[in-house]
Amino acid sequence: xxxxxxxxxxxxxxxxxxxxxxxxxxxxxxxxxxxxxxxxxxxxxxxxxxxxxxxxxxxxxxxxxxxxxxxxxxxxxxxxxxxxxxxxxxxxxxxxxxxxxxxxxxxxxxxxxx
Amino acid sequence: xxxxxxxxxxxxxxxxxxxxxxxxxxxxxxxxxxxxxxxxxxxxxxxxxxxxxxxxxxxxxxxxxxxxxxxxxxxxxxxxxxxxxxxxxxxxxxxxxxxxxxxxxxxxxx
Numbered sequence: 297x298x299x300x301x302x303x304x305x306x307x308x309x310x311x312x313x314x315x316x317x318x319x320x321x322x323x324x325x326x327x328x329x330x331x332x333x334x335x336x337x338x339x340x341x342x343x344x345x346x347x348x349x350x351x352x353x354x355x356x357x358x359x360x361x362x363x364x365x366x367x368x369x370x371x372x373x374x375x376x377x378x379x380x381x382x383x384x385x386x387x388x389x390x391x392x393x394x395x396x397x398x399x400x401x402x403x404x405x406x407x408x409x410x
Numbered sequence: 411x412x413x414x415x416x417x418x419x420x421x422x423x424x425x426x427x428x429x430x431x432x433x434x435x436x437x438x439x440x441x442x443x444x445x446x447x448x449x450x451x452x453x454x455x456x457x458x459x460x461x462x463x464x465x466x467x468x469x470x471x472x473x474x475x476x477x478x479x480x481x482x483x484x485x486x487x488x489x490x491x492x493x494x495x496x497x498x499x500x501x502x503x504x505x506x507x508x509x510x511x512x513x514x515x516x517x518x519x520x
Contacts, residue, residue, distance in 0.1 A: 300452075327506065336419075338498060338512035339453070346506055354507065386452055390508075397441055399500075399508055401452035 298322055302387050302402035309377045309409045317372040317405050319387030326392045328370035329354075329399070330362060332383040339386065345370055346392075377409045416499055420515040429486040431514040433499030434479075440502050442475055444484050447496045447513070456484075456497075491520040 300321045309315055319328065326347050331339040331354075341354030345364040359381060361373045370389075374381060384406050388399040417432045433442070441460045445453040459466045459475045459482065466473045472485040486493055498513045 329508070331510070336512060339510040341507060341509065344507065352506075355509070388453075397443065397458055397502055397508075398455045399443075399445075399453070401454070403452045404450075 300387055300389055300400050300402040302385075302405050304405060305403070306406045307408070309374075309407065311378060311409060313377050313409075314373070314375050315377065315407075316374075317385055317387075317407075319370045319372070319389075319402060320368055321370075321387075321389040321400070322368065323389065323391075323400065324367070325389035325400070326367070327390045328364065329388045329390075330360070330370065330372045331386045331388065332356065332381075333386060333404075334383050342372065342385075379409045381407065382409045383407060416497070416511045416514040418514060419512070420517070422517045422519065423489060425489060425491055425518055425520050427489055429489050429493070429516055429518070431484045431497050431499075431516070433482045433484070433511055435482075435499075435501050435511075436480065437503065439477075442473075442482050443500045443502070443508070444471075444473060444482075445498045445500060445510075447498065449495070453498065486516075489516075489518045491518050494518045 303318045329344040330342040340356045343362040345351045348367040351362045363371045387402040443458045444456045447453045457468045470487045475482045496513045500508045500510045502508045
């Protein structure tokens with residue numbers, strides 16, 4: 297049981313390049329999330345999904361897009377990377393409200409935009 | 411904007427001492443959770459306390475919740491060097507979003 301798996305673990309981009317971060321979970325969770333973590337800022341919610349085919353904006357959605365074509369996968373895209381998007385990105389998943397509130401996290405993707 | 415704010419930002423104690431971290435939040439909540447993050451790793455869930463609960467225990471962890479003051483505290487008793495990590499409180503309102511605070515960095519000296 298792998299839990300939540302994020303790929304890649306590290307990536308360096310040049311300003312203006314695009315990339316996609318992949319999150320996969322094998323726990324059959326309905327809800328999935330993308331957070332970014334910056335020094336002294338804690339985790340900020342970028343986008344989330346409450347089920348296959350659904351997505352919604354979080355606290356800091358600008359510059360990112362997401363897709364949830366399959367229940368087990370949640371993709372985070374950067375269309376035109378900017379230095380301000382240098383951060384550590386975490387994916388998380390959980391069961392629906394009323395069943396479990398606990399979030400399960402991946403190990404993170406460290407992204408640097410030069 | 412962040413919902414939870416932890417205090418202190420950093421805490422350094424000796425092994426065997428107790429560590430207390432506080433969290434304040436701004437709006438009504440359904441539950442409050444505490445997570446731990448070791449350096450370079452993802453967050454791991456420690457404990458959840460619901461809005462109708464005042465105190466909860468799990469091993470060496472004790473969490474309190476005061477909804478009138480919109481605050482919570484996490485107590486780690488008899489701390490160990492392995493407890494060195496960052497600790498985050500997180501709040502949930504509508505069941506979809508979980509919002510995190512900036513965290514407390516705990517350093518336990520052996």
